Amino acid sequence: MESELQVETGRVFVSPEEFARDQRRRMDPPRGKLLIAGCCSGSYLSRRVVERYRALLAEVDSGDEVQYLEDIDKRFTDSETCVRLDIHVDGADVFLFQALFDPTSDRSIDQNYMAFFLAARTFREHGARHVTGTVPYLAYARQDKPTKFMREPTSARFMADVGLVAGIDRLVVWDPHCGQIRGFYGSMPVNMLESLTLFIEEFGRFRGRKDVIAVAPDVGASKFVTHFARALDLKSAIGSKYRPSAEEVVIAEIIGDFAEKKIAIVLDDMISGAGTIDALVQKLVEEKGIEEVYLGVSHNLCVGRAHERLVSLHSDYHLKEVVVTNSIPQTDEFQSLPFVSVKCLSDAFARTINRIHYNRSVSAVFYRPQT
Numbered sequence: 001m002e003s004e005l006q007v008e009t010g011r012v013f014v015s016p017e018e019f020a021r022d023q024r025r026r027m028d029p030p031r032g033k034l035l036i037a038g039c040c041s042g043s044y045l046s047r048r049v050v051e052r053y054r055a056l057l058a059e060v061d062s063g064d065e066v067q068y069l070e071d072i073d074k075r076f077t078d079s080e081t082c083v084r085l086d087i088h089v090d091g092a093d094v095f096l097f098q099a100l101f102d103p104t105s106d107r108s109i110d111q112n113y114m115a116f117f118l119a120a121r122t123f124r125e126h127g128a129r130h131v132t133g134t135v136p137y138l139a140y141a142r143q144d145k146p147t148k149f150m151r152e153p154t155s156a157r158f159m160a161d162v163g164l165v166a167g168i169d170r171l172v173v174w175d176p177h178c179g180q181i182r183g184f185y186g187s188m189p190v191n192m193l194e195s196l197t198l199f200i201e202e203f204g205r206f207r208g209r210k211d212v213i214a215v216a217p218d219v220g221a222s223k224f225v226t227h228f229a230r231a232l233d234l235k236s237a238i239g240s241k242y243r244p245s246a247e248e249v250v251i252a253e254i255i256g257d258f259a260e261k262k263i264a265i266v267l268d269d270m271i272s273g274a275g276t277i278d279a280l281v282q283k284l285v286e287e288k289g290i291e292e293v294y295l296g297v298s299h300n301l302c303v304g305r306a307h308e309r310l311v312s313l314h315s316d317y318h319l320k321e322v323v324v325t326n327s328i329p330q331t332d333e334f335q336s337l338p339f340v341s342v343k344c345l346s347d348a349f350a351r352t353i354n355r356i357h358y359n360r361s362v363s364a365v366f367y368r369p370q371t
Helices: 004-009 016-026 043-059 109-125 155-166 179-185 196-202 219-231 275-288 306-316 346-357
Strands: 033-038 067-070 073-075 081-083 092-097 130-135 170-174 190-193 212-216 235-245 248-255 263-271 292-300 319-325 340-343
Touching: 033 043, 033 346, 043 067, 043 092, 043 346, 073 109, 081 109, 092 109, 092 346, 109 130, 109 155, 130 346, 155 179, 170 346, 179 190, 190 346, 196 219, 196 319, 212 219, 219 235, 219 263, 235 275, 248 275, 263 275, 275 292, 275 306, 306 319
Parallel strands: 033 067, 033 092, 092 130, 130 170, 170 190, 212 235, 212 263, 263 292, 292 319, 319 340
Antiparallel strands: 073 081, 235 248
8 A cells, every 4th residue: 555655756666457457447549648739830720629629529429538738839038949848748649730831920930840840859758659740731842852953952851851850750741732742751651631622522512513614723733633623523624834933923825625614613732922823813714714713722821922912813803712721820811801711620630630549541531532
């Protein structure tokens, strides 16, 4: 029988039998106790994911609980980043959220990446069994190779290397810019959640309509748009573009059959400065006779002239709706636009975390097109 002093100070010797009884009582999954955490820029989404996860547990009458930590990083007065954990995390299965690009704060991508790496290292140094980096928008993904004739690093590979050193043993991202990013992480599992399911559900009202066409802004989006069009029994088209300069986009032509087409659904992985979308939509209206344009985008950075261009397309070029996700925290200014719809990713991430936590297939959560 342990004394009160032993119990209070933690000086209790654990026998194998006591450990087995404790395991049965707690029913810990094989990966450890689930813990969801958010860095300061990632807590806007991690908080919603936890709420959704708890709601899903309630739907199946589960009494299980989810440990949650938010805003775990801070900056000292000299701008150094510090991460501190308020609870014991030894043996935990951690899903660490971070918004690498956060236009709602003064934190840069590089500062957010540093906080993310330090947070992962903190969990590792304090005994977490698994650390899954959960970054809906994977910054630096566009720097997956040096620009031709330029002396540049493969920055995306470097960020992957640092993540591995920090102790991340799995990565979950939403619709990354290029699939080859997976190879930069070696044998580490990388779950690239696709947005096809979301856009099929969002634009399902156009299924089978002969006056509707799905349009890819460029070659990079063509395969995705083809799968989308097949799922909704629509025709598809593709834009051919080039850049005379860094800030200028020219759509040379749009390849596809536009006979009797009045509505275009344009899908892309991201809006940055909206130059490509601006040029494409104008050409669709002026040369193809499109009367309504609907835009679906996985990541809305909305930098530079993007806001101005989208407003102009709405007022002058029949842009009826812009559907984006909260993979990046959206500013109040952008969300206040009457033609903008922001879809929350909390359900997709809650279900993905659940599948990973119990060693189940993540692909079962999403639509799988026929190849």
